[in-house]
Amino acid sequence: MAAIRTAYLTAARSAVRLLDDPAVAERWGRPSALAEFGVAGLAGHLASQVFQVETMLAEPVPPGDPIELLEHYARGSWLGASVDDDVNVGIRRVGESLAQEGPDALVARTTEAVERLTGALTREPAERVVHLARGPWSLTLDDFLTTRLMELAVHSDDLAVSVGVATPELPADAIEPVLSLLARLAVRRHGQPAVLRALARAERAPDRINAI
Template identity: 60%
Template sequence: MVRDDFLAAARSAAGLLRAPEVAAAWPGPSALAGFSVSGLAGHLAYQVLGVRQALAAPVPEEETVTLLGHYERVEWIGSAHEDPVNVRIRDGGEQVAADGPQALVAALDAAVAELAGTLATLPERAVRIPLWGPWSLSLSDFLVTRMMELAVHSDDLAVSVGVPTPVLPDEVMETVLDLLARLAVRRHGQVGVLRALSRAERAPGSIAAF
Protein backbone atom coordinates (compact mmCIF):
# COMPACT_ATOMS: atom_id res chain seq x y z
CA MET A 1 0.00 0.00 0.00
CA VAL A 2 1.46 3.34 -1.04
CA ARG A 3 0.76 4.96 2.33
CA ASP A 4 2.69 2.32 4.24
CA ASP A 5 5.49 2.47 1.69
CA PHE A 6 5.72 6.24 2.04
CA LEU A 7 5.97 5.93 5.81
CA ALA A 8 8.73 3.33 5.43
CA ALA A 9 10.68 5.70 3.19
CA ALA A 10 10.09 8.57 5.63
CA ARG A 11 11.39 6.51 8.57
CA SER A 12 14.43 5.54 6.55
CA ALA A 13 15.18 9.20 5.85
CA ALA A 14 14.84 10.01 9.54
CA GLY A 15 17.33 7.27 10.34
CA LEU A 16 19.80 8.70 7.84
CA LEU A 17 19.44 12.19 9.30
CA ARG A 18 20.34 10.78 12.74
CA ALA A 19 23.73 9.60 11.47
CA PRO A 20 26.49 11.50 13.31
CA GLU A 21 28.22 12.04 9.98
CA VAL A 22 25.36 14.29 8.91
CA ALA A 23 25.72 16.58 11.92
CA ALA A 24 29.50 16.60 11.54
CA ALA A 25 29.28 17.70 7.90
CA TRP A 26 26.32 20.05 8.47
CA PRO A 27 27.83 23.38 7.32
CA GLY A 28 29.87 21.94 4.47
CA PRO A 29 29.07 21.40 0.79
CA SER A 30 27.01 18.44 -0.33
CA ALA A 31 27.33 16.28 -3.42
CA LEU A 32 24.75 18.50 -5.14
CA ALA A 33 26.01 21.76 -6.59
CA GLY A 34 24.85 24.74 -4.57
CA PHE A 35 23.44 22.67 -1.72
CA SER A 36 25.11 22.57 1.68
CA VAL A 37 24.70 19.37 3.67
CA SER A 38 22.27 21.23 5.93
CA GLY A 39 20.23 22.47 2.98
CA LEU A 40 20.10 19.03 1.43
CA ALA A 41 19.06 17.55 4.77
CA GLY A 42 16.31 20.14 5.03
CA HIS A 43 15.15 19.38 1.50
CA LEU A 44 15.07 15.67 2.31
CA ALA A 45 13.05 16.25 5.47
CA TYR A 46 10.65 18.54 3.62
CA GLN A 47 9.48 15.61 1.51
CA VAL A 48 7.72 14.45 4.70
CA LEU A 49 7.03 17.78 6.38
CA GLY A 50 5.42 19.00 3.16
CA VAL A 51 2.96 16.11 3.19
CA ARG A 52 1.75 17.14 6.62
CA GLN A 53 1.38 20.74 5.44
CA ALA A 54 -0.52 19.69 2.32
CA LEU A 55 -2.95 17.53 4.28
CA ALA A 56 -3.59 20.33 6.77
CA ALA A 57 -4.78 22.58 3.93
CA PRO A 58 -8.32 22.50 2.52
CA VAL A 59 -8.99 20.11 -0.33
CA PRO A 60 -7.82 22.05 -3.40
CA GLU A 61 -10.16 23.16 -6.14
CA GLU A 62 -7.46 23.15 -8.82
CA GLU A 63 -7.46 20.51 -11.54
CA THR A 64 -6.20 17.10 -10.42
CA VAL A 65 -3.65 15.89 -12.97
CA THR A 66 -2.04 12.52 -13.54
CA LEU A 67 1.31 11.54 -12.08
CA LEU A 68 3.16 12.09 -15.37
CA GLY A 69 1.04 15.16 -16.01
CA HIS A 70 2.51 16.63 -12.85
CA TYR A 71 6.05 16.17 -14.18
CA GLU A 72 5.05 17.74 -17.47
CA ARG A 73 4.19 20.90 -15.54
CA VAL A 74 6.90 21.30 -12.89
CA GLU A 75 9.39 24.07 -13.59
CA TRP A 76 12.50 22.45 -12.15
CA ILE A 77 12.86 19.72 -14.78
CA GLY A 78 15.29 21.03 -17.38
CA SER A 79 15.90 24.32 -15.56
CA ALA A 80 19.37 25.75 -15.08
CA HIS A 81 21.22 25.63 -11.77
CA GLU A 82 20.68 29.33 -11.06
CA ASP A 83 17.12 29.57 -12.35
CA PRO A 84 14.75 31.00 -9.73
CA VAL A 85 12.99 27.67 -9.18
CA ASN A 86 16.23 25.94 -8.21
CA VAL A 87 17.41 28.82 -6.05
CA ARG A 88 14.05 28.69 -4.28
CA ILE A 89 14.41 24.95 -3.68
CA ARG A 90 17.90 25.37 -2.20
CA ASP A 91 16.85 28.32 -0.04
CA GLY A 92 13.84 26.35 1.16
CA GLY A 93 16.03 23.47 2.28
CA GLU A 94 18.22 25.85 4.27
CA GLN A 95 15.17 27.38 5.95
CA VAL A 96 13.79 23.98 6.95
CA ALA A 97 17.17 23.05 8.49
CA ALA A 98 17.87 26.43 10.09
CA ASP A 99 17.56 25.20 13.68
CA GLY A 100 20.18 22.49 13.29
CA PRO A 101 20.33 18.72 12.87
CA GLN A 102 18.78 17.72 16.17
CA ALA A 103 15.81 20.00 15.70
CA LEU A 104 15.33 18.76 12.15
CA VAL A 105 15.30 15.11 13.25
CA ALA A 106 12.82 15.94 16.02
CA ALA A 107 10.53 17.73 13.58
CA LEU A 108 10.73 14.84 11.12
CA ASP A 109 10.03 12.23 13.80
CA ALA A 110 6.98 14.19 14.94
CA ALA A 111 5.70 14.49 11.36
CA VAL A 112 6.13 10.76 10.73
CA ALA A 113 4.28 9.88 13.92
CA GLU A 114 1.43 12.24 13.06
CA LEU A 115 1.18 11.04 9.48
CA ALA A 116 1.12 7.40 10.56
CA GLY A 117 -2.15 8.15 12.34
CA THR A 118 -3.55 10.48 9.71
CA LEU A 119 -2.87 8.24 6.73
CA ALA A 120 -4.35 5.21 8.43
CA THR A 121 -7.86 6.65 8.22
CA LEU A 122 -7.81 9.54 5.75
CA PRO A 123 -10.03 9.03 2.69
CA GLU A 124 -8.41 9.48 -0.72
CA ARG A 125 -8.41 13.16 -1.65
CA ALA A 126 -6.66 15.71 -3.80
CA VAL A 127 -3.64 17.58 -2.42
CA ARG A 128 -1.29 20.24 -3.70
CA ILE A 129 1.73 22.31 -2.78
CA PRO A 130 1.09 25.94 -3.78
CA LEU A 131 4.62 26.38 -5.16
CA TRP A 132 3.87 23.85 -7.91
CA GLY A 133 1.39 25.97 -9.79
CA PRO A 134 -2.36 25.73 -10.44
CA TRP A 135 -2.88 21.97 -10.23
CA SER A 136 -3.26 19.19 -7.68
CA LEU A 137 -2.55 15.46 -7.42
CA SER A 138 -4.39 12.57 -5.88
CA LEU A 139 -3.00 11.74 -2.45
CA SER A 140 -1.70 8.39 -3.71
CA ASP A 141 0.18 9.99 -6.61
CA PHE A 142 1.48 12.73 -4.32
CA LEU A 143 2.95 10.13 -1.99
CA VAL A 144 4.63 8.43 -4.94
CA THR A 145 6.33 11.72 -5.84
CA ARG A 146 7.53 12.09 -2.26
CA MET A 147 8.86 8.52 -2.16
CA MET A 148 10.91 9.19 -5.25
CA GLU A 149 12.31 12.37 -3.71
CA LEU A 150 13.10 10.57 -0.46
CA ALA A 151 14.94 7.77 -2.28
CA VAL A 152 16.93 10.05 -4.58
CA HIS A 153 17.89 12.61 -1.94
CA SER A 154 18.73 9.95 0.64
CA ASP A 155 21.34 8.75 -1.83
CA ASP A 156 22.53 12.33 -2.37
CA LEU A 157 22.88 12.93 1.37
CA ALA A 158 24.55 9.59 2.08
CA VAL A 159 27.13 10.22 -0.64
CA SER A 160 27.66 13.74 0.69
CA VAL A 161 28.62 12.56 4.18
CA GLY A 162 30.33 9.27 3.30
CA VAL A 163 27.85 6.73 4.64
CA PRO A 164 26.11 3.84 2.83
CA THR A 165 22.94 4.75 0.98
CA PRO A 166 19.95 3.38 2.91
CA VAL A 167 18.43 0.21 1.48
CA LEU A 168 14.70 0.77 1.13
CA PRO A 169 12.05 -1.98 1.15
CA ASP A 170 11.54 -3.65 -2.20
CA GLU A 171 7.98 -2.32 -2.45
CA VAL A 172 9.25 1.25 -2.10
CA MET A 173 11.97 0.87 -4.69
CA GLU A 174 9.66 -0.85 -7.17
CA THR A 175 7.39 2.18 -7.07
CA VAL A 176 10.29 4.63 -7.27
CA LEU A 177 12.00 2.83 -10.13
CA ASP A 178 8.74 2.50 -12.03
CA LEU A 179 8.26 6.27 -11.87
CA LEU A 180 11.88 7.00 -12.82
CA ALA A 181 11.70 4.56 -15.73
CA ARG A 182 8.54 6.20 -17.05
CA LEU A 183 10.16 9.62 -16.77
CA ALA A 184 13.28 8.31 -18.49
CA VAL A 185 11.17 6.99 -21.38
CA ARG A 186 9.50 10.36 -21.68
CA ARG A 187 12.90 12.05 -21.92
CA HIS A 188 14.92 9.52 -23.94
CA GLY A 189 12.32 7.43 -25.75
CA GLN A 190 11.46 3.75 -25.52
CA VAL A 191 14.40 2.50 -27.57
CA GLY A 192 17.04 4.30 -25.55
CA VAL A 193 15.73 3.00 -22.24
CA LEU A 194 15.22 -0.50 -23.65
CA ARG A 195 18.82 -0.65 -24.85
CA ALA A 196 20.22 0.78 -21.62
CA LEU A 197 18.49 -1.99 -19.67
CA SER A 198 19.20 -4.85 -22.06
CA ARG A 199 22.04 -4.16 -24.52
CA ALA A 200 25.17 -2.53 -23.13
CA GLU A 201 26.77 -2.43 -26.58
CA ARG A 202 23.94 -0.22 -27.91
CA ALA A 203 23.11 1.68 -24.75
CA PRO A 204 23.00 5.48 -24.85
CA GLY A 205 25.31 7.45 -22.63
CA SER A 206 22.56 8.26 -20.14
CA ILE A 207 18.93 7.51 -19.47
CA ALA A 208 18.70 9.86 -16.46
CA ALA A 209 15.09 10.73 -15.74
CA PHE A 210 15.83 14.42 -15.19
Protein backbone atom coordinates in the same frame (compact mmCIF):
# COMPACT_ATOMS: atom_id res chain seq x y z
CA MET B 1 -3.73 1.58 4.34
CA ALA B 2 -2.86 1.77 0.64
CA ALA B 3 0.46 0.21 -0.31
CA ILE B 4 1.93 3.53 -1.50
CA ARG B 5 1.17 5.14 1.85
CA THR B 6 2.96 2.35 3.68
CA ALA B 7 5.87 2.64 1.24
CA TYR B 8 6.08 6.39 1.78
CA LEU B 9 6.15 6.01 5.57
CA THR B 10 8.84 3.34 5.29
CA ALA B 11 11.02 5.70 3.25
CA ALA B 12 10.29 8.60 5.60
CA ARG B 13 11.43 6.58 8.62
CA SER B 14 14.54 5.56 6.71
CA ALA B 15 15.26 9.22 5.97
CA VAL B 16 14.95 10.08 9.66
CA ARG B 17 17.51 7.41 10.52
CA LEU B 18 19.87 8.86 7.93
CA LEU B 19 19.38 12.39 9.22
CA ASP B 20 20.22 11.09 12.69
CA ASP B 21 23.49 9.50 11.54
CA PRO B 22 26.43 11.17 13.35
CA ALA B 23 28.13 11.72 9.99
CA VAL B 24 25.43 14.21 9.01
CA ALA B 25 26.01 16.37 12.09
CA GLU B 26 29.79 16.10 11.67
CA ARG B 27 29.62 17.44 8.11
CA TRP B 28 26.72 19.84 8.66
CA GLY B 29 28.58 22.92 7.46
CA ARG B 30 30.31 21.33 4.49
CA PRO B 31 29.38 21.25 0.80
CA SER B 32 27.22 18.36 -0.37
CA ALA B 33 27.43 16.19 -3.47
CA LEU B 34 24.90 18.51 -5.15
CA ALA B 35 26.05 21.75 -6.72
CA GLU B 36 25.41 24.82 -4.54
CA PHE B 37 23.80 22.70 -1.80
CA GLY B 38 25.47 22.40 1.60
CA VAL B 39 24.95 19.29 3.70
CA ALA B 40 22.68 21.25 6.06
CA GLY B 41 20.48 22.54 3.25
CA LEU B 42 20.31 19.12 1.63
CA ALA B 43 19.29 17.59 4.96
CA GLY B 44 16.58 20.23 5.24
CA HIS B 45 15.41 19.45 1.73
CA LEU B 46 15.23 15.75 2.55
CA ALA B 47 13.19 16.50 5.66
CA SER B 48 10.90 18.76 3.65
CA GLN B 49 9.59 15.70 1.82
CA VAL B 50 7.89 14.86 5.11
CA PHE B 51 6.82 18.39 6.04
CA GLN B 52 5.30 18.98 2.59
CA VAL B 53 2.84 16.13 3.07
CA GLU B 54 1.51 17.64 6.29
CA THR B 55 1.22 21.00 4.55
CA MET B 56 -0.70 19.52 1.61
CA LEU B 57 -3.13 17.70 3.90
CA ALA B 58 -3.96 20.99 5.62
CA GLU B 59 -4.51 23.00 2.42
CA PRO B 60 -7.99 23.55 0.96
CA VAL B 61 -8.68 21.77 -2.32
CA PRO B 62 -10.50 23.82 -4.99
CA PRO B 63 -13.06 22.24 -7.31
CA GLY B 64 -11.73 20.31 -10.27
CA ASP B 65 -10.30 16.93 -11.12
CA PRO B 66 -6.75 15.95 -10.18
CA ILE B 67 -4.25 15.60 -13.01
CA GLU B 68 -2.34 12.41 -13.79
CA LEU B 69 1.04 11.73 -12.21
CA LEU B 70 3.12 12.09 -15.39
CA GLU B 71 1.22 15.25 -16.33
CA HIS B 72 2.43 16.71 -13.02
CA TYR B 73 6.01 16.29 -14.23
CA ALA B 74 5.20 17.45 -17.76
CA ARG B 75 3.86 20.72 -16.37
CA GLY B 76 6.58 21.24 -13.76
CA SER B 77 9.12 24.01 -14.31
CA TRP B 78 11.77 22.35 -12.16
CA LEU B 79 12.70 19.49 -14.51
CA GLY B 80 15.65 20.55 -16.60
CA ALA B 81 16.08 23.82 -14.69
CA SER B 82 19.66 24.96 -14.14
CA VAL B 83 21.16 25.19 -10.68
CA ASP B 84 20.82 28.99 -10.81
CA ASP B 85 17.19 29.10 -11.94
CA ASP B 86 14.75 30.66 -9.50
CA VAL B 87 13.03 27.36 -8.79
CA ASN B 88 16.27 25.69 -7.65
CA VAL B 89 17.47 28.73 -5.74
CA GLY B 90 14.14 28.68 -3.91
CA ILE B 91 14.46 24.98 -3.13
CA ARG B 92 17.90 25.54 -1.61
CA ARG B 93 16.68 28.46 0.47
CA VAL B 94 13.83 26.42 1.92
CA GLY B 95 16.19 23.57 2.77
CA GLU B 96 18.62 25.93 4.47
CA SER B 97 15.81 27.57 6.42
CA LEU B 98 14.55 24.22 7.69
CA ALA B 99 18.07 23.30 8.79
CA GLN B 100 18.96 26.56 10.52
CA GLU B 101 18.31 25.27 14.06
CA GLY B 102 20.80 22.45 13.60
CA PRO B 103 20.79 18.69 13.03
CA ASP B 104 19.29 17.62 16.35
CA ALA B 105 16.32 19.96 15.99
CA LEU B 106 15.73 18.85 12.40
CA VAL B 107 15.76 15.18 13.39
CA ALA B 108 13.32 15.85 16.23
CA ARG B 109 10.92 17.81 14.00
CA THR B 110 11.02 15.21 11.26
CA THR B 111 10.51 12.33 13.68
CA GLU B 112 7.45 14.03 15.15
CA ALA B 113 6.04 14.76 11.70
CA VAL B 114 6.42 11.13 10.61
CA GLU B 115 4.61 10.00 13.75
CA ARG B 116 1.72 12.38 13.01
CA LEU B 117 1.56 11.27 9.39
CA THR B 118 1.41 7.62 10.39
CA GLY B 119 -1.98 8.30 11.92
CA ALA B 120 -3.12 10.88 9.39
CA LEU B 121 -2.49 8.73 6.33
CA THR B 122 -4.42 5.87 7.90
CA ARG B 123 -7.46 8.11 8.28
CA GLU B 124 -7.46 9.72 4.83
CA PRO B 125 -9.92 8.19 2.33
CA ALA B 126 -8.68 6.36 -0.75
CA GLU B 127 -10.00 9.09 -3.07
CA ARG B 128 -8.34 11.97 -1.15
CA VAL B 129 -7.05 14.80 -3.34
CA VAL B 130 -4.46 17.44 -2.43
CA HIS B 131 -3.79 20.77 -4.10
CA LEU B 132 -0.37 22.07 -5.08
CA ALA B 133 -0.73 25.83 -4.98
CA ARG B 134 2.64 26.30 -6.66
CA GLY B 135 1.35 24.34 -9.67
CA PRO B 136 -1.40 25.27 -9.48
CA TRP B 137 -3.07 21.89 -9.85
CA SER B 138 -4.31 18.96 -7.81
CA LEU B 139 -3.15 15.36 -7.48
CA THR B 140 -4.58 12.38 -5.70
CA LEU B 141 -2.94 12.00 -2.31
CA ASP B 142 -1.45 8.68 -3.37
CA ASP B 143 0.11 10.20 -6.50
CA PHE B 144 1.53 13.05 -4.43
CA LEU B 145 2.99 10.51 -1.99
CA THR B 146 4.59 8.75 -4.95
CA THR B 147 6.37 11.98 -5.88
CA ARG B 148 7.57 12.43 -2.29
CA LEU B 149 8.65 8.79 -2.07
CA MET B 150 10.84 9.30 -5.12
CA GLU B 151 12.32 12.47 -3.61
CA LEU B 152 13.05 10.66 -0.34
CA ALA B 153 14.86 7.85 -2.14
CA VAL B 154 16.89 10.10 -4.45
CA HIS B 155 17.87 12.66 -1.83
CA SER B 156 18.70 9.99 0.74
CA ASP B 157 21.30 8.80 -1.76
CA ASP B 158 22.52 12.38 -2.25
CA LEU B 159 22.89 12.94 1.48
CA ALA B 160 24.51 9.57 2.15
CA VAL B 161 27.11 10.19 -0.56
CA SER B 162 27.67 13.70 0.77
CA VAL B 163 28.56 12.49 4.28
CA GLY B 164 30.37 9.29 3.32
CA VAL B 165 27.93 6.65 4.55
CA ALA B 166 26.16 3.82 2.76
CA THR B 167 22.98 4.74 0.94
CA PRO B 168 20.01 3.32 2.85
CA GLU B 169 18.49 0.24 1.22
CA LEU B 170 14.72 0.39 0.99
CA PRO B 171 12.57 -2.75 0.89
CA ALA B 172 11.16 -3.82 -2.46
CA ASP B 173 7.69 -2.44 -1.79
CA ALA B 174 9.20 1.02 -1.20
CA ILE B 175 11.82 1.18 -3.95
CA GLU B 176 9.80 -0.42 -6.75
CA PRO B 177 7.33 2.50 -7.09
CA VAL B 178 10.34 4.83 -7.29
CA LEU B 179 12.00 2.80 -10.03
CA SER B 180 8.72 2.54 -11.91
CA LEU B 181 8.20 6.30 -11.81
CA LEU B 182 11.79 7.01 -12.86
CA ALA B 183 11.52 4.54 -15.74
CA ARG B 184 8.31 6.18 -16.96
CA LEU B 185 9.90 9.63 -16.74
CA ALA B 186 13.01 8.40 -18.55
CA VAL B 187 10.86 7.00 -21.37
CA ARG B 188 8.98 10.28 -21.62
CA ARG B 189 12.27 12.17 -21.84
CA HIS B 190 14.39 9.86 -24.01
CA GLY B 191 11.95 7.47 -25.70
CA GLN B 192 11.34 3.75 -25.36
CA PRO B 193 14.28 2.52 -27.48
CA ALA B 194 16.84 4.47 -25.45
CA VAL B 195 15.61 3.13 -22.13
CA LEU B 196 15.19 -0.41 -23.47
CA ARG B 197 18.74 -0.43 -24.83
CA ALA B 198 20.23 1.03 -21.67
CA LEU B 199 18.63 -1.72 -19.60
CA ALA B 200 19.02 -4.66 -21.98
CA ARG B 201 21.67 -3.94 -24.63
CA ALA B 202 24.90 -2.46 -23.32
CA GLU B 203 26.49 -2.53 -26.79
CA ARG B 204 24.04 0.06 -28.09
CA ALA B 205 23.05 1.84 -24.92
CA PRO B 206 22.84 5.64 -25.08
CA ASP B 207 25.13 7.82 -23.00
CA ARG B 208 22.34 8.67 -20.58
CA ILE B 209 18.72 7.96 -19.79
CA ASN B 210 18.32 10.25 -16.79
CA ALA B 211 14.72 10.67 -15.74
CA ILE B 212 15.12 13.96 -13.87
